[in-house]
Amino acid sequence: MAGYRELLxxxxxxxxxxxxxxxxxxxxxxxAPLFVDVREPDEWEEGHIPGAVYTGRGRLEQRIEGxxxxxxxxxVVYCSAGSRSAFAAKALEELGYLDVVNLAAxxxxxxxNGFDVTIPRVLSTEQxxxxxxxxxxxxxxxxxxQRLLDxxxxxxxxxxxxxxxxxxxxxxxxxxxxxxxxxxxxxxNLQRQIVHATDRLGEPKVLSAKRxxxxxxPDVRVVPYQERLTSENVDRILGEGWDVIVDGAxxxxxxxxxxxxxxxxxxxxxxxxxxRFEGQVTVFAPGKGPCYRCLFPKPPPPELxxxxxxxxxxxxxxxxxxxxxxxxxxxxxxxRGDSLAGRLLLFDALGTTLDEVVVRRDPDCPVCGEHxxxxxxxxxxxxxNAVSLN
Amino acid sequence: xxxxxxPPTLRAEVGGARQLEARGETVADVLDDLVERxxxxxxxxxxxxxxxxxxxxxxxxxxxxxxxxxxxxVRNGDSLILLPAMAGG
Numbered sequence: 001m002a003g004y005r006e007l008l009x010x011x012x013x014x015x016x017x018x019x020x021x022x023x024x025x026x027x028x029x030x031x032a033p034l035f036v037d038v039r040e041p042d043e044w045e046e047g048h049i050p051g052a053v054y055t056g057r058g059r060l061e062q063r064i065e066g067x068x069x070x071x072x073x074x075x076v077v078y079c080s081a082g083s084r085s086a087f088a089a090k091a092l093e094e095l096g097y098l099d100v101v102n103l104a105a106x107x108x109x110x111x112x113n114g115f116d117v118t119i120p121r122v123l124s125t126e127q128x129x130x131x132x133x134x135x136x137x138x139x140x141x142x143x144x145x146q147r148l149l150d151x152x153x154x155x156x157x158x159x160x161x162x163x164x165x166x167x168x169x170x171x172x173x174x175x176x177x178x179x180x181x182x183x184x185x186x187x188x189n190l191q192r193q194i195v196h197a198t199d200r201l202g203e204p205k206v207l208s209a210k211r212x213x214x215x216x217x218p219d220v221r222v223v224p225y226q227e228r229l230t231s232e233n234v235d236r237i238l239g240e241g242w243d244v245i246v247d248g249a250x251x252x253x254x255x256x257x258x259x260x261x262x263x264x265x266x267x268x269x270x271x272x273x274x275x276r277f278e279g280q281v282t283v284f285a286p287g288k289g290p291c292y293r294c295l296f297p298k299p300p301p302p303e304l305x306x307x308x309x310x311x312x313x314x315x316x317x318x319x320x321x322x323x324x325x326x327x328x329x330x331x332x333x334x335x336r337g338d339s340l341a342g343r344l345l346l347f348d349a350l351g352t353t354l355d356e357v358v359v360r361r362d363p364d365c366p367v368c369g370e371h372x373x374x375x376x377x378x379x380x381x382x383x384x385n386a387v388s389l390n
Numbered sequence: 391x392x393x394x395x396x397p398p399t400l401r402a403e404v405g406g407a408r409q410l411e412a413r414g415e416t417v418a419d420v421l422d423d424l425v426e427r428x429x430x431x432x433x434x435x436x437x438x439x440x441x442x443x444x445x446x447x448x449x450x451x452x453x454x455x456x457x458x459x460x461x462x463x464v465r466n467g468d469s470l471i472l473l474p475a476m477a478g479g
Binding site for chain 2: 157159160161162247248249250251252255272273274275276277278280295296297298299300301304311313318344346348350351355356357358359360362
């Protein structure tokens with residue numbers, strides 16, 4: 001039976017090792033290998049090699065294929081002094097990883113050389129419990145959760161679409177939610193606007209939503225804007241700094257205002273709209289994909305735009321579309337997956353069918369095209385009022 | 391024959407149908423066939439005899455504005471989607 005020293009010596013002789021200096025050179029090269037930290041969680045939290053991924057030695061075999069699906073990807077494994085990572089390197093080779101090297105003198109030697117170290121921001125014990133199902137997903141993990149906590153999302157509308165979107169974004173830990181809505185909670189809202197409640201009737205929607213969202217997750221700060229988005233206030237509100245806008249407005253003038261402002265402020269918009277049994281959802285990413293005006297250059301005439309109360313909507317439909325909007329917003333924040341930019345989903349709740357159409361950037365678009373003809377905000381007439389006045 | 395998806399905003403004009411079959415070699419022919427059989431669709435789809443600027447038509451998932459407009463050929467079995475702007479939230 002070999003003792004620990006003999007076993008370690010044998011494993012080290014069977015794997016590739018590199019010096020700290022060489023590891024540092026490879027770390028700064030353009031095609032840098034992935035550094036895999038196999039120390040204990042508290043060691044990682046005190047500092048690690050920049051860009052490294054973390055998986056403790058204990059769960060290495062279980063987790064590595066999720067973290068690194070490509071077995072040909074070059075890996076540098078490290079612990080504090082090169083022993084634990086030697087066994088880890090051996091295990092990775094046995095799992096089929098083709099290019100694994102051990103950082104022979106470990107992270108302590110990396111630090112002694114004065115090389116860069118990242119000190120991670122750490123989730124609290126409560127956050128670790130709250131977001132545990134996110135932390136288990138390789139595409140989110142601790143880095144992704146920190147991104148969500150740092151993220152700022154502006155919700156235009158606290159109605160049918162804004163309700164599920166705000167709830168799911170808050171539950172996911174998006175740190176700052178701005179909510180723009182001038183209305184108060186009305187009885188006719190409660191059939192679908194699940195962020196509000198019967199005891200909130202008459203209360204401003206933004207304050208009702210703030211109460212619900214902050215009760216759901218104290219990590220979230222809600223900034224209420226109890227005003228209607230107009231050409232007068234849109235630059236002030238968008239200028240406060242948002243990573244993503246979730247458009248759940250209920251009228252065309254606001255839709256076009258959100259679009260034009262988002263193009264000029266360079267903020268992606270997750271767009272959703274609903275009518276009766278049908279929903280549309282897409283992403284408008286300025287500079288990368290089409291905008292709302294590439295698809296609909298100008299609003300339809302008011303008499304052909306049944307957008308408001310008279311149309312009716314199945315209560316669950318905004319739940320589905322607003323949840324897809326939350327999903328797109330989270331992916332944009334996490335920079336994961338394929339967004340709906342350039343694609344529009346059409347959901348039909350009656351047939352339970354989902355169609356997809358391609359939306360292309362229009363070089364002649366009046367706002368984001370090569371020669372824009374719209375360069376300042378337009379206050380369109382209020383459609384619903386126009387219809388009722390007619 | 392092509393299958394034309396009727397958006398909810400236009401279903402009142404076609405007796406509530408969610409999808410209609412229509413004939414035509416091009417998008418313009420298909421729309422003419424629809425309007426002939428459902429005249430109430432006319433003012434919703436056409437302006438001065440042309441496709442109204444606020445109506446988007448997709449053939450096989452592509453916007454006809456990126457194809458040949460209303461001259462875009464329609465083959466037997468193609469799916470057309472009429473996509474109106476909707477503002478509800």
